[in-house]
Amino acid sequence: MNPTLSELEAKATGKKVAFGGDAHIVCDNLVRIYKTEGVEVVALQGLDLVIDEGELVAIVGASGSGKSTLLNVLSGLDVPTAGVARVAGMDLLSMNARDRLRYRRSVVGFIWQQTARNLLPYLTARENVELPMKLAGGPSGASRARSRRERADELLELLGVASCANRKAPEMSGGQQQRVSIAVALANSPQLILADEPTGELDSETSEQVFDALRTANRELGVTVVIVTHDPLVSEQVDRTVGIRDGRTSSETLRREGAEGQIIAEEYAVLDRVGRLQLPRDFMNALEMERRVRLELESDHIGVWPAREEPSND
Template sequence: MRKCERTNRGGTNGGGRVAARVAARAAVVVEDLHRSFGSGSREVHALRGVSFEAREGELTALKGRSGSGKTTLLNLVGGLDTPTSGRVRLDGTDLASLDEDARLTLRRDRIGFVFQSFGLIPVLSAVENVGVPMRLRRVPAKQREERARMLLALVGLADHVDQRPGELSGGQQQRVAIARALANEPALIIADEPTGQLDSETGRSVMELLRAVVRSEGVTALVATHDPNLMELADRVVELRDGRLVEDEA
């Protein structure tokens, strides 16, 4: 079942938002994606013919129960895995056309990752953690620190730049992780259950921040979440069930 986009016909502002959404470029295109693991009687079909688009400047939420294929889909879109069949295009680039070195460069330069467990380096300060992706690109130290501080200010942590992860709350650590994901000005942010270790109030605050960042920075975000209370914050909701897409609603 694929639901049609709902339009707001009640006013100019709503219609303008819908028109902007329709006009937005598809940053991520997933076409008939299949992913299987194992073979013979032990073969597991994690994804079964999934197709959808994620548009530039929008936050798309992936929902579904554990085992529905959300993480597998994120891994394929992020170039961390290769499909059994089908293809993924990011900004017009077919990921299947890239060798491993090119995919590594793509992940470093064009994709920002946010993990449920934050993934921060304990011995580094917040500003140093945000600077890690830029260090990998050999961005000069002064430029690296200036951008890291700017991004921490963007996520509301201007007063915590010198604190290490252990000195920050869970919500603050996830904000550092979001700032780090933006370090190299990515086209796409991939977040796998970014609120999974947070209480409901903090989780909603982090999701609202992601939405605000997507709109202010003009990036695309794919966010896997099992929390139905966070769906209303997304521009689009894609539901997976047993590896199949069962809903795609804006």
């Protein structure tokens, strides 16, 4: 039966569910173009990404694929050229300067690769954790100072570095400094933690401790954690690894526990809303696929073949 005019009208004016719905992080067709000396570099080329609240996600990709650009956008440090970037319902493209400052102080926490960038060397671990709470303002007074100190000590305890409370950065190991950095990032109870190569300067044993601390923050405090990494150890221990290639999400690896407790990892190509997907470069090279491919729909899959050589006329 044909719809009535009023049904059509209701459909046209009805609220469409936006891409990603009310997910915690939504990037929709995100573009970031850098212009330097008249040359344009397209660092993000229409990237789509949806991350739910409380997820722990690793982002991997070759050097120059756009990982840091994405993290800078999500942290509110950089503004994308076009598209949608939404975190905790806040629109990162249209935010004014005041909201951006508030966003950076209390919605998101950041951990850099260089330990020296995360901590002030002349403050103790406890004072470093107290600092963002002081900067966020609010009432002053002895009881506020006491509650800041208590929160700092709780966070250091949670992350296994309570013994470092009175030490300054040069008196701590690299791994301890990064765990204190996580406490600093958590100080103002952010909803999201972003970490750019947090274990890049550490050996594998120390990396594992830092990664455990990030996992503890995710599990115990429910904070969403996004880690950019080259470290296979990190990407093996998260539920979801998102691969970025040429400024777009290209693959996702999902990990789940099998019936006998073994970890099963399955890699998927990412299909965007209009049906585009990136074939892995080594697959394309192996079959010398270039420019066009032939597709065939089967009952349960789609076959992709190299374009047929046209028979020559001579």
